[in-house]
Amino acid sequence: MKPRLRLSSLALLALMAVAAPAAPAYASPAGASAFLVGAFQAPPMGGGPGKMAVVRWPGNAAHVLNFGQAGTPKGNSFFVGVNAQDHQVFIPSLAGTTDVIDLRTDKPVGQFKSIPGGRVAVVSPDHRLVFVLSGKALAAYATRDDVLRYEIPVGGNALAFNADASHLYVGGNMDTAITDIDPSTGQILRRIPIGHSGDLVWAHGLLFSADIQSGVMTAFNPVTNQIVNMRTSEVDPNFAYNKIPAATAGFMQLAVSPRQDIVYAAGFSGHILRFSTIGPRYLGEVKVAVGKEGPNKLSGLAVLPHGTKAITTIENRHESVVVDLRTGQVLKRLPGIASNRWVLAR
Numbered sequence: 001m002k003p004r005l006r007l008s009s010l011a012l013l014a015l016m017a018v019a020a021p022a023a024p025a026y027a028s029p030a031g032a033s034a035f036l037v038g039a040f041q042a043p044p045m046g047g048g049p050g051k052m053a054v055v056r057w058p059g060n061a062a063h064v065l066n067f068g069q070a071g072t073p074k075g076n077s078f079f080v081g082v083n084a085q086d087h088q089v090f091i092p093s094l095a096g097t098t099d100v101i102d103l104r105t106d107k108p109v110g111q112f113k114s115i116p117g118g119r120v121a122v123v124s125p126d127h128r129l130v131f132v133l134s135g136k137a138l139a140a141y142a143t144r145d146d147v148l149r150y151e152i153p154v155g156g157n158a159l160a161f162n163a164d165a166s167h168l169y170v171g172g173n174m175d176t177a178i179t180d181i182d183p184s185t186g187q188i189l190r191r192i193p194i195g196h197s198g199d200l201v202w203a204h205g206l207l208f209s210a211d212i213q214s215g216v217m218t219a220f221n222p223v224t225n226q227i228v229n230m231r232t233s234e235v236d237p238n239f240a241y242n243k244i245p246a247a248t249a250g251f252m253q254l255a256v257s258p259r260q261d262i263v264y265a266a267g268f269s270g271h272i273l274r275f276s277t278i279g280p281r282y283l284g285e286v287k288v289a290v291g292k293e294g295p296n297k298l299s300g301l302a303v304l305p306h307g308t309k310a311i312t313t314i315e316n317r318h319e320s321v322v323v324d325l326r327t328g329q330v331l332k333r334l335p336g337i338a339s340n341r342w343v344l345a346r
Helices: 008-015 240-244
Strands: 035-041 052-059 061-066 081-083 088-092 097-102 105-115 120-123 129-133 138-142 147-151 158-161 168-171 178-181 188-192 199-203 206-210 216-220 228-229 250-254 260-265 271-274 281-287 298-303 310-313 321-326 330-335 343-345
Touching: 052 088, 081 120, 081 343, 088 129, 105 260, 120 158, 138 298, 168 199, 199 250, 199 260, 206 250, 228 260, 228 281, 260 310, 271 298
Parallel strands: 158 199, 250 298
Antiparallel strands: 035 052, 035 343, 052 061, 081 088, 088 097, 097 105, 120 129, 129 138, 138 147, 158 168, 168 178, 178 188, 199 206, 206 216, 216 228, 250 260, 260 271, 260 298, 271 281, 298 310, 310 321, 321 330
């Protein structure tokens, strides 16, 4: 693997901003309590918009950054990773390139070759490795020099660390099991019989997995091996993976409250669903509505630091909103800002 490409001044200008597990806690640059970052919506295959949204909190001021090449696979990303130590965001692309942007300046600082098809990235809590996931493989790169540390034939679309980052869980919509990996070596430790993971999060000692098709949220206790399935009404009887934009229901991104007592799920039905990590159990849902014409298909979701509000993307409207998690009331609209997967950097 070659060292990271350092960009020339001309290339930097071309890529600059035009205005955007137990998840690791990321430190944001000075001037904001937190940042939310997320790649713009893009199809599973083909070209993407080459844009990433950045939202500052408090205040919810939003802007958009360019990456890759719009209209090509280099501009197609799904889930970005953030390195708190260096205030950098890693944007993996379908083309097999990962762009690196400094959140303090909004400027690109490099690019390196990564696995083809890898649109998902997460940075380890110790900031040493960035993991890039495709439908066929998982690769680990050093954040210091972008050197490939290992690659294993485990694919999917969702990643989550446990509390002490000794385990990395990999799941996928089309997989029949979640793979438990030692992130330091890439060794496969076991396969957990939970399939069809649209997204994964770790909260209060449990791994939560959302099945977009069945509307079942599953909680797994790795100490006792207990599996708890929680059924919900977030189900489209005519759901098809090749026609997700046409779905009327289905889990999208998961998010965890600051106290890790609640897991939230954005639903394509226009609801945010709530699950207690104690029990665990399903607590119900709140409706998020913008306008009367509908529908409001929710995709990206992140809980804001105080835990009472969240940002969620309304995919069919290509905008995001700040909502009250208790009532679903829309507190602020962010037109033109949209992401299927938000990452909170604080």
